[in-house]
Amino acid sequence: MRLAVYNVENLFDRAKAMNLETWEDGRPVLEKFAELNSLLGEISYTPAARKKMADLIIALGMEKSDTGPFVILRRNRGGLLKRPQSGGVEITASGRSDWVGSLELRDEPINEHAMRNTARVIRDLEADVLGVVEAESRPVLKAFNDEIVAAVDGTPFRHVMLIDGNDERGIDVGLMSGPQFPIGRMRSHVDDRLPDGSDRIIFSRDCPEFEVTTASGNRLLVMVNHFKSKGFGGKAESDRRRKAQATRVAEIVEERLAEGWEYIAVIGDLNDTPESDPLSPLLQDAELTDAFEHPSFDNGGFEGTYGLSNPGNKIDYLLLSPKLFDKVEKGGVIRTGMWSGVRPKRWETYEELKRPQDAASDHAALWVDLDI
Structure with a gap:
């Protein structure tokens, strides 16, 4: 059987702030969004918090309207704010119970070439079991599987599963598998909390456990992860x-x-490198081995899995338990959907990938063939 993982970076729609030319362009918006969302969720609003909320609402382009260029403030009931004719924003609520609503990131459609190139990568993986990172929802993942993968002459997966996680941006993790690899019992960890008494949730998205029965009758437990990004927030x-x-x-x-x-x-996508301290509990202390370390794994001449695949960009993983690692026959990396640079091109890409915006993803797809 072939096990694979791929960060698709959304399939049909993506938050506008995440769809700008570079990550750094959208980072300030996401940081302000996260800060405002956190303040709005407080039980009571202090004067300092109300002033900060007003400043952030203005900074996010919502001084005149609840709809900004990248963010929407939905107010269903109660009073949160008023906008004086003289300008500015005044927070009138004294706490979260005073109003009903939400703060949301605005979406926009994915480039059609990028969408189809994502489907081509999935087609060319020929995976029996595929872990998917940054998919919007199960209905979206199923529609992409049934319609877009089929449109590029790929074989749609029989089983499609995604459990909504903790991220409000629509970047969840899921699993797809073929007809001989049914998904059985599932377990979510969205509510796992830090043991320090803070009651803070551990996983940025989730760490779902999927039980898959292989064509040979063996049981495979797959945990799909997307760890906290380095993209915004303090290091x-x-x-x-x-x-x-x-x-x-x-x-x-x-x-x-x-x-x-x-x-x-x-x-x-664990969002850090193999030698990093944050990943040491998994890569150094746990009974897991990176598929990249197998003698039959072909990394395509590049150590990284993200961006231009430099060694410092190894952030995607297939970590295998000892007996599963022993069952590896071969493995590799598919980069044909990634932007390869121009002088010189680092790898061959799809003919339809003519600009960075047409890339399926900034991430490579990884796979291993397992004798189970």
Whole structure:
């Protein structure tokens, strides 16, 4: 069987702030969105918090309207704010119970060439079981599988599953599998909390466990992950979040091994490099081995999996339990949907990929063939 993982970076629609030319262009918007959303969720609003909320609403382009260029403030009931004729914004609510509504990122359609190139990568993977990172929802993932993958002469997966996670931007993790690889029991970890008494949620998205029965009758446990990004927020806090996530995943792996599971795969975009301290609980302490380390794994001449695939851009992983690693026959990387640069081109790409905007994703797709 072939196990694969791919960060598709959304399939049909993506937050406008995440769809700008570079990540740095959208980063300030996402940071302000996260800060305002956090303040709006407070039980009571202090004068300082109300002033900060007003400043952020203006900075996000919503001084005159609840609809800004990148963000929408939905107010269903109650009073949150007023906009004086003289200008500015005044927060009138004293706390979260005074109003009903939400803060949302605005979406826009994905470039059609990029969408089809994503489908081509999925087609060319020829995976039996595929972990998907940054998909909007199960209905979207199923529609993409049924319609767009089929449109590029790919074979749609029989089974499609995605459990909504903790991220409000529509970037969840899921699993697709072929007819001989049904998905059985599932377990979500969206509510796992830090053990420090803070009651903070561990996973930025989720760490779903999917039980897959192989064509040979073996049980494979797949955990799909997308760890905290380095993209916004302070480095110390981002590192702390990723380390907490890696620690919790390592604990789950240890628990499952103790329960008798032999074939376990932790796959996904972990947003950090192999030698990093945040990932050490998984890559150094846990009973898992990176598929890149297998002698039959072909990395295509590049150590990285993101951007231009430099060594410092190795952030996507197929981590395998000892007995599963022993079952690896071969593996590799598909980069034909990634922008390859121009002078010189680092790898061959699809004919339809003529501009960076046409790239299927900034991430490579990884795969391994397993004799199970």
